Amino acid sequence: MSDIDLRHLRSFLAVAKERSMTRAGTALHLTQQAVSTHVRQLERSLGVVLLVRTSRGVLLTAAGEELATAGATLLDDVAHLAERVRAVAGAQAGTLRLACCPTAASMFAVEVADALEAAVPGLRVTLNGVPTPRHELELLGDGRADVAFMWLPIGGTGLHHAVVRSDPRVVVVSTRHPLADRPAVTLADLADDPVIRPDVLTSPEAERFWLADPRPGGGPAPRGPLVPSVEDCLLEVGRGRGVWLAPQPLHALTSVGNLRWIPISDAEHFDLAVVWPDRAPQPLVTRLIAEVRHVTGHDRRHHAA
Structure with missing residues (x-):
């Protein structure tokens, strides 16, 4: 579909529905000349004639009829895709509860939390400082935390992890x-x-x-x-x-x-990781990992190795 500009398609569909350039322009809040230009550019892109003008209005060619039918479905699909994308982004709004031992992550936890909140509108990141890794596991296990910073290994806990820093x-x-x-x-x-x-x-x-x-x-x-x-x-x-x-x-x-x-x-070396359970909000965890690796430079060093 790279040959079809959605603006041009939208103008054509309005003409196909109204059977008039003028009425199509009124419906789209465009001038009649703009609508006519869009249709000509669409025909040029596809290499076909889509409609003919007559004294009684506009008639669609066979190619125009086909595009009018399939094009409406395409625009609906694009609109639904945009809604789904916005819904996923909207689902990220809320709270991400992050547990960390000061000894493991105090050097960057605040910077990461601020960056994540700036990147995801409506998100609130809470930092829960705990004294030991055992306390971190308790918070992850009973649902009081969504994610934690921990040095590996942590044992057979059934948790997921992603390394974000490697320390001598x-x-x-x-x-x-x-x-x-x-x-x-x-x-x-x-x-x-x-x-x-x-x-x-x-x-x-x-x-x-x-x-x-x-x-x-x-x-x-x-x-x-x-x-x-x-x-x-x-x-x-x-x-x-x-x-x-x-x-x-x-x-x-x-x-x-x-x-x-x-x-x-x-x-x-010691590997510091983001650790999370199955129930954690995966899109936010993924974004958190990316932000931490940006702060620590882990990806740059890994790619250079």
């Missing part, structure tokens, strides 16, 4: 640690260091990943004390009770001064 893994050590002055370390360098474990993770799978367990040689990661929170991890590291493996961006959120954050050259 670092080791946090006390400034008194023998490796404190190194610009980078390997997991082998940390083979004898017990790893402090915050009691906030969502599954054994998640704990093994955060510990980098097993280590490259197949041996287990040495487990250090289990503490209630991330903040407690940092305090224990500062006292020399062990080390902590963490995503590099968390460095910006801490104020403990007697620590060093050292890159681990051979450890897997």
